[in-house]
Amino acid sequence: MSSTTRRTVAVLTILVALGCATTGARQGTPGRKQLVAHRGASAYAPEHTLEAYTLAIEQGADYVEQDLAVTKDGVLVCIHDLTLDRTTNVEEVFPTRFVEDKTGAAPVKRWLVGDFTLAEIKQLDAGSWFNAKFSSAKIPTFQEAIDAVGKRAGLYPELKDPAFYRARGVSPEKLLTDILKKNGLLTTLASARVIIQSFDETTVKLLAKDLPQVPRVLLVEPTNATRIDTQEKIKEVAGWATGLGPNKMIVAARPELVKWAQAAGMTVTPWTFRSSNTGTFPSVRDEMTKFLYDYGVDAVFTDNPDQFPRKRN
Numbered sequence: 001m002s003s004t005t006r007r008t009v010a011v012l013t014i015l016v017a018l019g020c021a022t023t024g025a026r027q028g029t030p031g032r033k034q035l036v037a038h039r040g041a042s043a044y045a046p047e048h049t050l051e052a053y054t055l056a057i058e059q060g061a062d063y064v065e066q067d068l069a070v071t072k073d074g075v076l077v078c079i080h081d082l083t084l085d086r087t088t089n090v091e092e093v094f095p096t097r098f099v100e101d102k103t104g105a106a107p108v109k110r111w112l113v114g115d116f117t118l119a120e121i122k123q124l125d126a127g128s129w130f131n132a133k134f135s136s137a138k139i140p141t142f143q144e145a146i147d148a149v150g151k152r153a154g155l156y157p158e159l160k161d162p163a164f165y166r167a168r169g170v171s172p173e174k175l176l177t178d179i180l181k182k183n184g185l186l187t188t189l190a191s192a193r194v195i196i197q198s199f200d201e202t203t204v205k206l207l208a209k210d211l212p213q214v215p216r217v218l219l220v221e222p223t224n225a226t227r228i229d230t231q232e233k234i235k236e237v238a239g240w241a242t243g244l245g246p247n248k249m250i251v252a253a254r255p256e257l258v259k260w261a262q263a264a265g266m267t268v269t270p271w272t273f274r275s276s277n278t279g280t281f282p283s284v285r286d287e288m289t290k291f292l293y294d295y296g297v298d299a300v301f302t303d304n305p306d307q308f309p310r311k312r313n
């Protein structure tokens with residue numbers, strides 16, 4: 001190796017080290033408010049595409065969220081829904097591969113993620129529904145998301161519909177555990193390169209046993225708000241979860257739960273803050289400011305990472 005090459009390698013090594021240190025410090029700084037990009041920068045690019053994830057990082061995300069489903073051949077892929085219909089052209093590519101959902105007044109055709117192999121899913125256009133300019137976007141695997149995010153931000157995977165997959169004989173918790181181990185992502189609670197989330201208590205409790213060193217957040221829907229409406233109930237949840245992820249309406253209705261959760265050692269990360277729905281707030285930045293600096297939440301999920309108020313103005 002020439003001395004010039006050696007110097008270049010040394011400089012690159014230092015730069016990489018500085019980059020990692022910056023990211024780690026950013027995510028791990030106590031008291032620093034955390035920006036979680038909800039489905040990526042999903043106000044500006046199709047949710048759960050590498051385009052949305054990359055843009056989220058460019059807009060300063062501390063964490064990039066991945067909702068996870070399982071393919072027929074057992075691969076974790078990034079998609080919010082149990083079905084492919086809303087965000088892809090599956091109906092056009094596989095017109096006969098639907099199941100009929102008869103739970104409503106009239107039967108509805110649904111294309112389940114779990115009925116398609118990864119190779120089939122990769123044939124789908126996951127961007128045109130959002131904007132024609134994203135027609136080449138694909139559904140990423142979780143591995144592709146890990147690779148794309150790298151050390152530039154943290155990962156925030158949510159296991160979607162785990163009971164559905166368990167009923168099919170699949171363990172999404174094991175798939176998640178295996179892929180995090182394979183990628184050396186079982187870091188400490190303090191460094192927290194990965195935070196796991198689920199609405200499913202069974203899932204969060206299983207992960208508390210299998211991955212005690214990885215932070216895990218229990219998500220709470222407005223319909224389940226009574227699950228966390230007293231200090232005692234929150235203390236019980238703190239026995240197996242490290243954070244709460246309540247719908248923002250739950251926090252607005254009972255802001256004291258933030259202090260209760262923090263007193264029990266948990267973080268609070270409400271969802272979802274988006275410019276397309278700010279309720280009575282003039283802007284999504286104003287809404288996030290209220291939650292972060294008046295209610296005192298630790299982090300927020302937002303579709304608009306570029307509007308995140310790093311400081312109170």
Ligand code: G3P
Binds near residue numbers: 067271
């Ligand atoms: O995971 C937090 C938030 O994303 C929950 O809502 O439906 O967007 O996954 P959803």
Ligand code: CA
Binds near residue numbers: 065
């Ligand atoms: Ca989610």
